[in-house]
Amino acid sequence: MAFTAADVKKLREMTNVGMMDCKKALTASEGDMDKAIEWLREKGLAAAAKKSGRIAAEGAVCAIVENGVGAIVEVNCETDFAAQSDKFTSFVKDVAEAVVTAAPADLDALLAAGYPGSDKTVGEMIPEKVLVIGENLKVRRFARYATGVTVPYIHMAGRIGVLVNMEVEGIEPAAVTELGKDLCMQVAAMNPSFCDKSDVDQATLDKEKEIQLALMDNDPKMASKPLQVKEKIVLGKMGKYYEENCLLQMEFVKEKGVSVEQHVAAVAKELGGKIAVKSFVRYERGEGIEKKQENFAEEVAAQMNLK
Numbered sequence: 001m002a003f004t005a006a007d008v009k010k011l012r013e014m015t016n017v018g019m020m021d022c023k024k025a026l027t028a029s030e031g032d033m034d035k036a037i038e039w040l041r042e043k044g045l046a047a048a049a050k051k052s053g054r055i056a057a058e059g060a061v062c063a064i065v066e067n068g069v070g071a072i073v074e075v076n077c078e079t080d081f082a083a084q085s086d087k088f089t090s091f092v093k094d095v096a097e098a099v100v101t102a103a104p105a106d107l108d109a110l111l112a113a114g115y116p117g118s119d120k121t122v123g124e125m126i127p128e129k130v131l132v133i134g135e136n137l138k139v140r141r142f143a144r145y146a147t148g149v150t151v152p153y154i155h156m157a158g159r160i161g162v163l164v165n166m167e168v169e170g171i172e173p174a175a176v177t178e179l180g181k182d183l184c185m186q187v188a189a190m191n192p193s194f195c196d197k198s199d200v201d202q203a204t205l206d207k208e209k210e211i212q213l214a215l216m217d218n219d220p221k222m223a224s225k226p227l228q229v230k231e232k233i234v235l236g237k238m239g240k241y242y243e244e245n246c247l248l249q250m251e252f253v254k255e256k257g258v259s260v261e262q263h264v265a266a267v268a269k270e271l272g273g274k275i276a277v278k279s280f281v282r283y284e285r286g287e288g289i290e291k292k293q294e295n296f297a298e299e300v301a302a303q304m305n306l307k
Helices: 005-015 018-026 033-051 086-102 109-113 122-133 173-190 202-217 227-245 260-271 296-303
Strands: 059-067 067-075 138-145 149-156 160-169 275-284
Touching: 005 018, 005 033, 005 149, 005 275, 033 160, 059 086, 059 149, 059 160, 067 086, 067 149, 067 260, 067 275, 086 122, 086 138, 109 138, 138 160, 138 275, 149 173, 160 173, 160 260, 173 260, 173 275, 202 227, 260 275
Parallel strands: none
Antiparallel strands: 059 067, 067 138, 149 160, 160 275
8 A cells, every 4th residue: 555745744743753754654554554553563653653643741941052043942841840851951952952053944944954963863863852851752843044143942841932133233232232131031021923013914903902992892991982082092002002012012021111212222222233124933842732631530440440
């Protein structure tokens, strides 16, 4: 029975085993998925295959800058205990270095990229690390900046990672490191949705206006006012929305009454050049991953046939 590239990809996703081994398994099993999984187990990859179905919602975020290129990755494992091990943190750092070196376009390209210090790919290395670390591992996402000045920040041993990317003119990159760290910490703490108010898309603005109008319709003091009056009030409130959701319009955490945008301009003036904050990436480990809820009492009762 023939198999396709999609079958190879599916087997890799099911087992966490490298692409080449998956292709060999499907070849040996004539395209039968179940037999291919069994083949992988017989070849010593059983532990990796068995662990691949477990939920990996812990882990760490790593943000680095090497040779002017910034990279941030999130790699997940099953427990916080494993996430704190040297073997896991080293693996996450290696994956980040692969992002810097290979400039992958997407996650598949990253998994196919060379693993630092090895003749294997990142995807082929995962099953080996699963066996060593003893838990399911998932390389979840990454981002990369190859231009401008990028500053990394890691909070709470990888719970949150941030990259801030700036365009700098007439200033040595090292001179804006402190500013970059401050901006990273602001992003980590405040979790803005956008970099600048100009980045807010029209759909988001329309939704926010809709919410504000609905709030006024439900307010006895505002409900009877004409629609034109309500819309003018909403426009006035959009400034507050920008201050709460856009990095550059937020109040700078280290200086009350001064926006991030104003602080950046002041630093640029002091250093005698220009600084433009272009973008940022903020990853928080496990965000959006549904964790398995364990009920140990029910599990023990079931094992004892008490239910």
